[in-house]
Amino acid sequence: MLNRIIHTLEKIGFGWLTPVIRLCAGQAPKEQLPLIAKGILVPILSVVLFCLVWAAAAPKVQTNIGTVPGPGEVFSQAGQLWEDHKEHRERRAQHAERQAELQVRFEERFPDREWTPRPFTGSPSYMDQIVVSLKTVFAGFLIASFVAIPIGILCGMSSTVYAGLNPIIQILKPVSPLAWLPIVMILVAALYNPANPMFERAFLSSAIVVALCSLWPTLINTAIGVSSVDKDHLNVAKVLKLGPATRIWKIILPSSLPYIFTGLRLSLGVGWMVLIAAEMLAQNPGLGKFIWDMYQSSSSSTLAYIMVAVITIGIIGFALDRLMLTLQNLVSFEEKPG
Amino acid sequence: MTEYKKPFLELSQMRKVYETPKGPAVILDDFNLKVYKGEFITFIGHSGCGKSTALTMIAGLNSISGGVAILDGKEITGPAPDRGVVFQSPCLLPWMTAYDNVMLGAKQVYFHGTRQQRREIVEYFLTQVGLKDAMHKRAADLSQGMRQRCGIARAFALNPKMLLLDEPFGMLDQLTKYELQEVLIDLWSRDQKTAVMVTHDVDEAIYLSDRVVMLTNGPAAKVGDVLEIDFERPRSRLSIMKEKRYYEYREHLISFLENCESEKANIARKSNSEPSSPRQGGSFFNRITRRNREKPVAVNA
Structure with missing residues (x-):
């Protein structure tokens, strides 16, 4: 039971909690203490040290919008953003209530006419912006995966396809998201049907840019994974005369899954980085736009807000990476020797 | 006595050549x-x-470079x-269960059967090889x-015309090897x-086979002798090991291998003594070096 918990924690990247659990269970407490010190205490100390240095150095830097905020100020601004969010939710609830009331009265007075509710017009809160960013990055990531995995499989299975696509891949791979964005925005605008918008225009542009920049690691890793499928396993497929669909589904895909997931993990990381830049320019109402708006407003709390956003981006990026690592560990099969 | 029997598998003048940058390598x-x-066999x-x-x-x-291999009337x-x-190496797909590994083949061969029939076949063979509880x-x-064991079950579950075993027990310890030989011979009979099985274990060959085919050393290996x-x-x-014949067979095989x-050593010595260029004559330098190299060989002979 205990080992099961520890095994699960290690799989999801919480291996540092292991000694605490062992200590609680009373397993070799003397050996656990140094492990706890190393795995938990040292990281905490280094974060504290970092904050102290930051706090000491920050007030010494003068900018044209005041001094650079220290950790305390940033923390209080984060609290402020949270308060704003709660207030925002309240207002939104009030708005919905009021609309419901209006609807009842409207329907009493004009039973033959259709009621159209008035949408809430308040600007989105910080939390809403985080949600928008996450939705955008996952949309882009999904597009990238749907494009990259099949092409990767083709490249891995046929060296001819790979030779044909390789120059295109190599040339498009290093292109910056900022170079893609104008092209994508123009194309989206051209193909966009404003009468029947399925998605916001900015959302679509940002997601496509994220997809364009993040599909390469998945594509390349899938190709490597597929081309390095164990030859013995392919011989099994040959002896059994498996059809191409069964061969891909039962042999090639499962054996290249670890590679594919490594690629997906890298892709999501790239996508999250690209997203902020894309949102800034495409004005997608996510974290990128938040930073841009704060920068434009240049009030005394601008820097603190932006730093809150930076930390948020970092924490979310870390969490996404952990999520993918967990998935990666779940799909990888370890072959026990003999 | 010499009643004509039609061979089930006939290999005639089978040849395998790999093209290498140094010219063709005849295997x-x-x-x-x-x-x-x-x-x-x-x-x-x-x-x-x-x-x-x-x-x-x-x-x-592996493609056949020359000659033909005919199995049951078909090339x-x-x-x-x-x-x-x-x-x-058993080449199981590690992400599947033993059952699914065998089922993968069974599905290809018994595609006309019902799900129930396929399940019975797979379970039967896995039970036969002793994997009932681990399937x-x-x-x-x-x-x-x-x-x-699972690899053997998979091969038998295909109901093949022929079984081909490529050193199947080479990576196993002696006791497991004995056990699996029993499993194999049991299913086979x-x-x-x-x-047809490839092995380099003389005792295994004697215990299992009707005929042992001895291959000469490469390059250009062929059937050297059949026992x-x-x-x-x-x-x-145990009882065959008590017979005198067992040791005669053993001696026969081992002396062939020795x-x-x-012979291989002789060939190696010869090819060392000769220049790598097959041309006779050659440059003055070549002739000198050849004469010099021939001397110690002559002394040895």
Whole structure:
């Protein structure tokens, strides 16, 4: 039971909690203490040290919008953003209530006419912006995966396809998201049907840019994974005369899954980085736009807000990476020797 | 006495050549063999002599450069489930259970059967090889011996015309090896399959086979000698070891292998003494060096 918990924690990247659990269970407490010190205490100390240095150095830097905020100020601004969010939710609830009331009265007075509710017009809160960013990055990531995995499989299975696509891949791979964005925005605008918008225009542009920049690691890793499928396993497929669909589904895909997931993990990381830049320019109402708006407003709390956003981006990026690592560990099969 | 029997598998003048940058490398040349229905044949020879190559050619995994291989009246042109192959490493798909590994093949062969029939076939063979309790374990979690059991079950579950075994017990310890030999011979005698197995274990060859085919050393290996083992079946390992014949067979095989080895050494010495260029004459420098190299050989002779 205990080992099961520890095994699960290690799989999801919480291996540092292991000694605490062992200590609680009373397993070799003397050996656990140094492990706890190393795995938990040292990281905490280094974060504290970092904050102290930051706090000491920050007030010494003068900018044209005041001094650079220290950790305390940033923390209080984060609290402020949270308060704003709660207030925002309240207002939104009030708005919905009021609309419901209006609807009842409207329907009493004009039973033959259709009621159209008035949408809430308040600007989105910080939390809403985080949600928008996450939705955008996952949309882009999904597009990238749907494009990259099949092409990767083709490249891995046929060296001819790979030779044909390789120059295109190599040339498009290093292109910056900022170079893609104008092209994508123009194309989206051209193909966009404003009468029947399925998605916001900015959302679509940002997601496509994220997809364009993040599909390469998945594509390349899938190709490597597929081309390095164990030859013995392919011989099994040959002896059994498996059809191409069964061969891909039962042999090639499962054996290249670890590679594919490594690629997906890298892709999501790239996508999250690209997203902020894309949102800034495409004005997608996510974290990128938040930073841009704060920068434009240049009030005394601008820097603190932006730093809150930076930390948020970092924490979310870390969490996404952990999520993918967990998935990666779940799909990888370890072959026990003999 | 000489009643004409139609061979089940006939290899005539089978040849395998690999093109290399240094010119063609001949692995097998003029390889002739007739295998009759229900026989158990082993190929024995030094490692690298081409016995596995011959087997993979019969399996269809390796192209035939010259000559023909005819199985049951049809020329072999590629792999098919009518030849069940047991590889040296069991080659199970580690992300599937033992059951699913066997089922993968069963589905290909018994596509016309019902789900229930297929399940019975898979379960029957897994039980036969002793994996009844472990059939739903993932292949990655099985021990080496258990994996090879599963490999044997997979080959038999295809109901192949022929079984091809490429050193199936090479990676196992002695005791597991004995156990699996029993499992194999048991299934083989029950199903009356024709089997060809590659091995470099003399005792294994004598215990299992009807005929042992000895391959000469490469390059250009061919059938050097064939030894009939006429112990009655079913055999018992201990009682055949008490017979005088057993040691005669053993001596025969080992002396063949040793002769191969000394021939190989001779060839190696010869090729050292001669210049690498096959042209006679050659440059003045070549002639000088050849004369110099010939001296010590002459002394040795």
